[in-house]
Amino acid sequence: MPKVRLTSGVELEFDSQANLLDALEQAKQPMNYQCREGFCGACRCTLVSGSIRYLYEPLAFVRKGEFLPCCSVPDSDIDIELP
Amino acid sequence: MAYTTFNRTINDQMKEPMFFGNPVNVSRYDQQKYPIFEKLIEKQLSFFWRPEEIDVSKDRIDYQNLPEHEKHIFISNLKYQTLLDSVQGRSPNVALLPLVSIPELETWIETWAFSETIHSRSYTHIVRNISSEPHKVFDDIMLNENIMERADDVTRYYDELIDSFNLYNLCGAGSHTVNGETKSVSLRDLKKKLYLCLLSVNVLEAIRFYVSFACSFAFAERELMEGNAKIIRLIARDEALHLTGTQHMLNILAAGEDDPEMGEIAKECQQDAIAIFQKAAEQEKAWAAYLFKDGSMIGLNKDILCQYVEYITNIRMQAIGLKSIYSTTQNPIPWINAWLVSDNVQVAPQEAEISSYLVGQIDNQVDTDEFDDFDL
Ligand code: FES
Ligand SMILES: [Fe+2]
Ligand SMILES: [Fe+2]
Numbered sequence: 030m031p032k033v034r035l036t037s038g039v040e041l042e043f044d045s046q047a048n049l050l051d052a053l054e055q056a057k058q059p060m061n062y063q064c065r066e067g068f069c070g071a072c073r074c075t076l077v078s079g080s081i082r083y084l085y086e087p088l089a090f091v092r093k094g095e096f097l098p099c100c101s102v103p104d105s106d107i108d109i110e111l112p
Numbered sequence: 113m114a115y116t117t118f119n120r121t122i123n124d125q126m127k128e129p130m131f132f133g134n135p136v137n138v139s140r141y142d143q144q145k146y147p148i149f150e151k152l153i154e155k156q157l158s159f160f161w162r163p164e165e166i167d168v169s170k171d172r173i174d175y176q177n178l179p180e181h182e183k184h185i186f187i188s189n190l191k192y193q194t195l196l197d198s199v200q201g202r203s204p205n206v207a208l209l210p211l212v213s214i215p216e217l218e219t220w221i222e223t224w225a226f227s228e229t230i231h232s233r234s235y236t237h238i239v240r241n242i243s244s245e246p247h248k249v250f251d252d253i254m255l256n257e258n259i260m261e262r263a264d265d266v267t268r269y270y271d272e273l274i275d276s277f278n279l280y281n282l283c284g285a286g287s288h289t290v291n292g293e294t295k296s297v298s299l300r301d302l303k304k305k306l307y308l309c310l311l312s313v314n315v316l317e318a319i320r321f322y323v324s325f326a327c328s329f330a331f332a333e334r335e336l337m338e339g340n341a342k343i344i345r346l347i348a349r350d351e352a353l354h355l356t357g358t359q360h361m362l363n364i365l366a367a368g369e370d371d372p373e374m375g376e377i378a379k380e381c382q383q384d385a386i387a388i389f390q391k392a393a394e395q396e397k398a399w400a401a402y403l404f405k406d407g408s409m410i411g412l413n414k415d416i417l418c419q420y421v422e423y424i425t426n427i428r429m430q431a432i433g434l435k436s437i438y439s440t441t442q443n444p445i446p447w448i449n450a451w452l453v454s455d456n457v458q459v460a461p462q463e464a465e466i467s468s469y470l471v472g473q474i475d476n477q478v479d480t481d482e483f484d485d486f487d488l
Contacts, residue, residue, distance in 0.1 A: 059442060059443070059446075061427060061443065061449075062449055062452075062453070063348075063352055063449065063452045063453065063454075064349070064352055064452075064453065064454045065453050065454070066454055068155060068352065068353055068356055068454075069352035069353070069355065069356060070355075070356055070359065070431055071352075071427065073430075073431065086151075088148065088151055088152060088155060088353075088356055089356050089359075090356060090359045090360050090363050090431070092363070092433065112427070112430060112441075
């Protein structure tokens with residue numbers, strides 16, 4: 030089970046959640062979201078280290094170093110920063 | 113080069129910049145410089161909806177029972193949205209199509225603007241239902257100072273771009289005297305006008321709509337005006353996609369690979385960009401004050417709404433690589449997210465309503481004397 034570490038110090042395990050947004054919400058993190066389908070970009074977070082995998086190709090613009098938790102899962106242990 | 117509806121120059125569309133290259137000749141999608149625009153087109157088409165499919169009949173009764181200050185909030189927002197979509201239904205076509213050089217972007221712009229015309233038609237659907245005198249609602253838009261003040265900023269960048277491009281198209285770069293007025297145009301200046309215009313569109317779709325969205329959903333949280341809320345959800349889903357389209361354009365331009373001069377202009381315009389965001393956010397906060405001048409509504413007041421404006425302004429600025437300008441970091445109305453989620457926003461078939469005439473759908477719920485002043 031990949032670990033998800035936040036810059037705030039919070040740490041969680043990713044197990045059977047559908048995507049990272051669900052996992053972060055379960056861990057009571059204040060998440061931004063709108064579409065939950067990768068097209069609005071509202072959920073953007075920064076990927077500090079590790080890698081994620083998209084479940085499908087998102088339409089939203091993603092800048093370098095950012096990712097969309099609503100349509101991705103961790104591919105390794107990851108460190109992320111919420112906006 | 114001067115605009116033509118079918119450019120005879122044989123060109124490689126894959127080498128054209130997004131804007132200000134050769135006008136598009138063949139609308140072809142077998143090769144695409146920016147496949148994202150076709151994906152946006154497909155998504156937008158998959159979102160297709162018709163206002164007539166949404167049953168708004170219960171809203172009429174809800175509206176009649178609202179206290180006056182809540183009626184003011186509801187109807188003012190509807191008027192403001194009507195203004196915004198009137199502009200958006202035509203301006204991307206008129207201002208941007210003559211400048212575009214790649215077919216998938218050209219078609220995205222047309223698809224985008226088309227969806228705005230659905231929004232416009234949906235306002236008439238809503239207003240016809242809640243008011244027996246819909247003309248009064250629409251007539252007031254042009255007379256309402258608070259709305260007209262916003263219209264200036266919403267349209268200014270489009271109009272300046274159109275105006276300059278017309279002159280450039282006709283006379284080329286340089287200083288020209290037309291009707292006694294001397295104006296100078298250059299390609300660089302046009303590019304700057306385009307960049308500012310896209311920023312202002314981004315602000316329109318990313319911030320200006322959201323005060324109104326929040327109020328609509330606050331009514332619906334109380335199970336009021338739910339037909340309206342259903343329509344607003346569909347509109348919000350479309351707007352989130354439009355926003356993404358514009359963010360892609362802005363980010364591609366700013367990266368400078370598409371057109372190095374555009375990259376420079378984007379850097380040069382940083383301060384203008386911040387100012388455009390800030391001004392819009394302040395105007396929206398003033399709008400919140402106007403909405404709540406006679407009283408707040410349950411679940412929302414001016415201060416909460418102002419914080420929300422600051423919060424989304426920050427998010428939208430970060431999305432295009434600008435630093436946020438407000439200290440607000442938390443969403444003061446997190447319940448709004450559930451309304452903005454796009455899943456299950458589809459209209460259930462049993463709720464679909466086929467008649468385009470609203471009298472048909474309300475006649476068994478309202479006493480006949482209600483129709484005395486109902487003119488069709
Ligand atoms: S919530 Fe829309 S992209 Fe993630
Ligand atoms: Fe719209
Ligand atoms: Fe839009």
